[in-house]
Amino acid sequence: MSRRILVVSHEGRPDAVIAADKVSAALRRNGIDTARDGSAEDAELVIVLGGDGTILRAAEVARAHDVPLLGVNLGHVGFLAEAEEEALPDVVGRVVARDYVVEERMTLDITVTTPEGEVRHDWAINEATVEKGERARMVEATIGVDGRGLSTFGCDGVILATPTGSTAYAFSGGGPVVWPDVEAMLVVPIAAHALFARPMVVGPSSTLEVEVLPYEDKHAVVWCDGRRMLDAPAGSRIRVCRGAQPVRLARLTQAPFSARLVAKFHLPVQGWRGVKERA
Structure with missing residues (x-):
């Protein structure tokens, strides 16, 4: 049975397009059919070349068909990426040999119910962010967990994140870093005018x-992974729970998450006297 891999790149970046052409050609030389920026149906893998934004776009395509995603970072941080650009030849070799493992990342299912009873659905792998609809006005919101209200305040927004998203917008908002294998959800208020507005x-x-x-008709909007927007007029209720379908990520190494934190955030570790770190 023939193998098929979808190659997705940031089409606005010439370097990403060139890298995608090279990857596609190398895969075809090894007898693997490739497609560019199309459907992931019948694909065994989606290879993504770009930054986290491109990977989030590709996740929408891959998740629809339960296909693993392998990101190669051509951007700045690239927290969702598994490899850097200089490792492309090794990435191709590992994919050809099917030398990778697949892990599942928790997602969020998001439901917005308007005062008129209209129901809107979406999902996210990083976060759902309830934000003020107008720049000059705060959103007045009450947050609740498991059917009980916790606190009411005016704020710029509220971030509802997965562990994967803990190093994205939630991190910038002062939330904790959560290891991706921890099953949890985060609540991070943004610039809240309240005594009790700590991350949870x-x-x-x-x-x-x-x-x-x-x-005062202070409407809000809900951003899903910063890509898809749902309107939330005043009086709306946003409900977020664990997603029914995860996103599958292909991994090339079994390095601990702490190694990724150090590398991506350029954390200083001088003075650490533990065992010698493995590459």
Whole structure:
């Protein structure tokens, strides 16, 4: 049976397009059919060349068909990427040999119910962010967990994140770094005017809710991974729970997550006297 791999790149970056052409050609030389930026149906893998934004775009395509995703970073941080650009020849060799493992990353299912009863659905691998709809006005919101209200405040927004997303927007908002194998969800208020507005970590079976209060018609919007927007008029309720379908990531190494943190954030570790770190 023939093998097929989808190659996705940042089409606005010439270096990414050139890298995708090289990867596609190398795979074809090894008898593997390739497609560019299309459907992941019948593909065994999606290889992504770009930054985290490109990987998030490709995740939408890969998740729809339950296909693993392998990211190669051509951007700045590339936290979701498994390899850097200089490792492309090794990446191709490992893919040809099927020398990779697949891990599942938790996602979020998002439901927005408007005051009129209209229901809108979406999902996210990093975060759902409830944000103010107008730059000059705060959003008035009540947050709740498992059907109980916790706190009401005015804020710029509320981030509801997965462990994968803990190093993205939630990190910038002051949330904790959570190892990706931890099953949990994060709540991180953004610039909240409240005494109790600390980041929280809840269990994977919990349900998170944000009610947009009907004050002065202060509407909000919900951004899913910063890519897809749902309107949340005043009086709306946003419900977030563990996603029914995860995103599958292909891994080339079994290096601990701490190694990725050090590499991506350029953390200083001088003085560490533990065992010698493995590459």
